[in-house]
Amino acid sequence: MKKDKLMSFISKYSLGGNVESAEWKISAEGLTTRFITDDQNAIGDVHVSFENPSMQNDIVFGIANTPLLVKMASVLGDEIELDLITRAGAVPESLQISDGDSVVTYMIADPSIIKKAPAAKSFPDPTYEFNLTKEGIIDKFLKAKAAFTDETKFTISQKKSKLNIIVGTSLNKVSITIKDEVIGLPTRDISFDAKYFKEMLTANKDFTSAKFSVYERGIGRVDFKHSDATVSYYLMEM
Numbered sequence: 581m582k583k584d585k586l587m588s589f590i591s592k593y594s595l596g597g598n599v600e601s602a603e604w605k606i607s608a609e610g611l612t613t614r615f616i617t618d619d620q621n622a623i624g625d626v627h628v629s630f631e632n633p634s635m636q637n638d639i640v641f642g643i644a645n646t647p648l649l650v651k652m653a654s655v656l657g658d659e660i661e662l663d664l665i666t667r668a669g670a671v672p673e674s675l676q677i678s679d680g681d682s683v684v685t686y687m688i689a690d691p692s693i694i695k696k697a698p699a700a701k702s703f704p705d706p707t708y709e710f711n712l713t714k715e716g717i718i719d720k721f722l723k724a725k726a727a728f729t730d731e732t733k734f735t736i737s738q739k740k741s742k743l744n745i746i747v748g749t750s751l752n753k754v755s756i757t758i759k760d761e762v763i764g765l766p767t768r769d770i771s772f773d774a775k776y777f778k779e780m781l782t783a784n785k786d787f788t789s790a791k792f793s794v795y796e797r798g799i800g801r802v803d804f805k806h807s808d809a810t811v812s813y814y815l816m817e818m
Contacts, residue, residue, distance in 0.1 A: 581630045581659075581660060581661070581662070582658060582659065582660075583653065583656055583657070583658055583659070583660045583679070584658070585628060585630060585808065586611075586628075586653070586660065586662075586677075587650070587653070588628065588783075588786075588809070589611050589613075589626060589628040589809070590646060590649070590650060591783040592624075592626045592628075592783045592784065592809070592811050593613050593615045593624055593626045594646050594647075594650075595617070595622070595624075595776055595779035595780065595783065596778075596779040596782065596783075597646075597647060598617060598775070598776065598779065599615050599617055599618075599646070600644070600645060600646050600647060601642065601643060601644045601645070601646065601689070601694050601695065602615040602642075602643055602646065602694065603615070603640060603641070603642055603643075603691050603694045603696070604640070604641055604642070604643055605638055605639070605640045606638070606639050606641075606662065606664070607637075607638040607639075608631070609629055609630075609631075610627060610628050610629040610630045611626075611627070611628050611630075612625075612626065612627045612628075613625075613626050614626075614697045614700065615697055616695060616696070616697035616698070617776065618695070620816065621772075621773045621776060621815065621816050621818065622773060622776040622813060622814065622815055622816070623697045623698065623813070623814040623816075624697075624780075624811065624812065624813045624814070625700065625810075625811070625812045625813075626809070626810075626811050627809060627810050627811075628808060628809045629808045629809065630808070639664060639672060640691050641664070641672050641675070641688040641689070641691060642688060642689030642690055642691045642692075642693060642694040643675075643686075643688065643689065643694075644688075644689040644693065644694065648686075649675075649686050652684045652686060653677060653684055655682050655684065656677060656678075656679040656682055656684060657679040657680075657681065657682075658679075659679060659680070660677050660678065660679050661677070661678050661679075662675065662676070662677055663675075663676045663677075663678070664676070664688075665685070672688060673687070673688065674686060674687050674688055675688050703795065703799075703801070704795070705764075706764060706793035706794055706795050706801070707764050707765070707766065707767060707794050707795055707796045708743075708762055708763060708764030708765060708766050708793075708794055709762070709763050709764060709791055709792060709793040709794065710743070710758050710760050710761065710762045710763070710791070710792055711760045711761075711789070711790065711791055711792075712781075712790035712791065712792055712802070713760060713790075714785070716759060716760065717745065717756060717758060717760075718781050718790075720754075720756045721734070721745060721747065721756060721777070721778070721781065722778060722781060722782070724747040724748070724754035724756065725747055725774055725777075725778045727747075727748075727754065728747055728748050728749075728752075728754075728774075731747060731748060731749070731774055732773065732774060732775065732818070733771045733772060733773060733774050733818045734746060734747045734771065734772060734774040734777065735769055735770065735771040736766070736769065736770050736771075736772075736794065736800075737769040738766045738769075742757050742758075743757070743758045743762050743766060744756060744757050744758065745758065747774060766794070767796065770794060770798065770800070770817055771817065771818045772800045772815040772816070772817065772818060773815060773816075773818060776813075776815065777802070777815065780802055780804075780813050784804040784806070784811060786806060786807075787804040787805060787806055788805050788806060788807060789804075789805045790802070790803065790804045790805070791803045798816065798817030799814055799815065799816065799817065800814070800815040800817075801813070801814055801815075802814075802815065
């Protein structure tokens with residue numbers, strides 16, 4: 581597989597280094613993880629597809645120090661192979677990544693020590709939803725967040741029949757009007773973590789489609805589809 585694909589998988593769950601540990605599942609179809617941030621303000625599901633015919637069964641293991649793994653993998657070339665090394669045929673002991681010239685051996689963790697995200701649940705229809713576009717909401721939000729580096733949240737608010745994403749303070753703020761069709765009817769203002777949303781957008785710039793859904797119970801869901809990946813994030817109301 582391409583090393584870029586592995587790095588893309590990691591970036592989609594590590595969210596700019598904010599998530600250090602995660603439970604990975606490797607299979608013949610690719611890599612999957614479900615993670616939660618330490619402050620529990622965000623949960624995510626990431627699946628990256630690639631052919632891995634040597635993997636006969638799904639294997640779940642823990643990555644306790646993602647930043648270290650990323651630094652170790654920096655020595656590798658563009659084409660890599662993943663393998664799990666077991667201890668005398670028992671449980672997997674280490675993750676081995678090779679490019680043919682160099683080998684990275686990373687000691688994996690028991691999944692029981694990795695903080696677990698709540699099990700995925702079926703959701704009712706969202707209160708409202710809208711598409712995320714690169715030239716519209718995404719670029720403008722990233723620029724607004726860069727202007728307010730210390731701002732911890734953003735708010736989705738409806739004013740005079742227009743739905744806006746607001747970043748900033750009561751005195752200084754950027755209000756971004758959502759021009760794409762909004763399906764459903766907002767009932768109240770709602771705020772989510774701006775830091776995590778920024779990292780979600782940054783890690784998924786190569787998406788083919790993206791959607792933001794808001795649920796009355798206080799959850800925002802961000803879905804990205806890629807040519808080789810599917811990603812869903814859940815933001816808890818702040």
